[in-house]
Amino acid sequence: MSSADNKRTIIVGIFVFLAIVILVAGIFTLAGQQKRLISTISVIAIFDDVAGLKKGNNVWFSGVKIGTIKSIDLYGDAQVKVTMNIEESAQQYIRENSVARISSESFIGNKNIVIEGGTQSAAAIEDGDVITAINPLNTDDLMETLQKNNKNLVAITDDFKVLTSRLVEGEGTIGAILTDTVMADNFRTMVANLQQTSRRTVAASNELSRFTSKLNSPNGLANNIATDTVVYSRLRSSMAELNEATKAAASMMETLETTSKRLNNQNNAAGVLLSDEQFARQLQRTMQNLETSSQKFDQNMEALQSNILFRGFFRKQAKEQEKQQEQLKELLESQPDTTNRQ
Template sequence: MAKQGENNVKLGLFVLAGLLVMMVAFYMIGKNRNIFGSDFELKVRFTNLNGLMEGNNVLFSGIQAGTVKSIEMINDTTIQVNMVIDSKIKTFIHKNALASIGTEGLMGNKVVNIQPGKDAGSSVNTGDLLTAQHMISTDEMLQTLSKTNNNIAGISAVLKTTVLRLDSSAIFDVLNDKTIGPSLKSSLSHINTASKNASDMTMGLNSLVIQIRQGKGTAGLLLTDTALAGNLKQAVRKLKLASDNAGSLTAQANIILSSVNHDMNDGKGTLHALLKDSLIVQKISISLDNIMKGTDGFNQNMEALKHNFFFKGYFKKQEKKKQADKKLSAQ
């Protein structure tokens, strides 16, 4: 009987020990503690935890690396988070790694994300303090979205007013006019043609300038030939001299005309007598009439001599000689 009671006590102690071990195991599993491995501790300081609590997960490059062990208030602006990290990941975490607070999914629990630094560095040691990186939280995103929505609402109201004004203006009439499109295309085509023509003209002018610089063509000779330039200067000098002479002759002619005009106005000189004395003019007219009559009589006498017996042979010889000269000149 005593032996059976002893066995019952041993069984009760064994069951109690198993329950204690099971409770400890459940506690460790609930805290994401490494039961059969070793851990090490890292620290990071934030200004705002955004709801991070003890026991939340710690991720390294998206991989489960440990849990948040404890949270300590350093001062009114600094909060220190102590993390327990699996020692298997220790070699991969360097001292220049960055720690930030994120969320599991869109609305899940808060987690600490550890990201590798840009440059290679030495591995961390137990108790090292990592650099904190500020990440935009969901609340900040929602506030920004709220401000953006308000701005969009204001812009939409302004756009609505602008569109209503444009609808009542002549701009839409211009846009709806089907004849503007072909006219605009034609104008652009003309502009393109004009641009090509201007380009061709520019190339032609460049070529002409190059030829002139090389002394080619008339313009090149005029600009580059020193001898021709000297001849031009001499010709211009002669033209100037001729112009001066013409000016002198004009001045002398003016003097002569002034003298003649003075003589005519004063009734002096032969020209005045010829132009203004009617008696002299009448005598000159009679003299010219007598000369014409005398010339006519002389012609009649010469015609009579041609038919005279003594002079008839002479005139025939002269006529034959003229015919022979005409034949020679024709040949």
């Protein structure tokens, strides 16, 4: 074999060796990314919809990649069973009450499974365990909802545009306030009145506070009534006396009412005197006749005194009256004077 053939063989051998090395390195690299050479356990989650999840996608726990999707199979009537390869080193952190949900690396990125939740009181998962699955949001439903929201937003924008145009044109109460100077002035006046009213309210509140502080002063009447037992007892006695006086006044009013009823009754003398006009006229005539009779009697007595037959009798009576007056005068003079002694 010539030297040229040997050289060519060596070069080909080198390239083949490099290719084998690159192939082996690629295999190991891919195996490392797919967790092919790491001890794993199988964990199952059953979803109603996997939303585009694929075999070989990643499994995450607390932001750390802990495994990959081993298989995706139809299960039951219309469900999907997802089998995951989980590293044994992460087994102790995942509990039986943990949940698996489908997420995505970005809005349009690859889907993956995120395991979260779980409590320390629950046991760690074992090979072949089934954990609870949370179904992902339906992208179509989400887009439909977004579409409806966009339509509603457009409608709201149109309504707001119409509203602002009406406000600018001065329609409605708010538009009138914005454009009508008279109404604006009235509104400012109303606000000023409200401010003045609020200030007066504050002033009244301050006055009331000062008044209550005066009532609570140690020398005030209210404080004495509230704290001094002597004043309170006196006030209570006064109220009792006032109550008795009120009862007496009420009794007197009842008596007066009964008396007035009796006076208004025409069956008694007082009632007849007050209400019977005919009896009153008769009584008046009687009093007039008595007065006339007394005058005539006085005249007759004067005539008798001037008569010779009765003159001695009347003189004798006059002397006896004078004698009685002199005796009374002497008796008064004979009594001792006790005024100066006192």
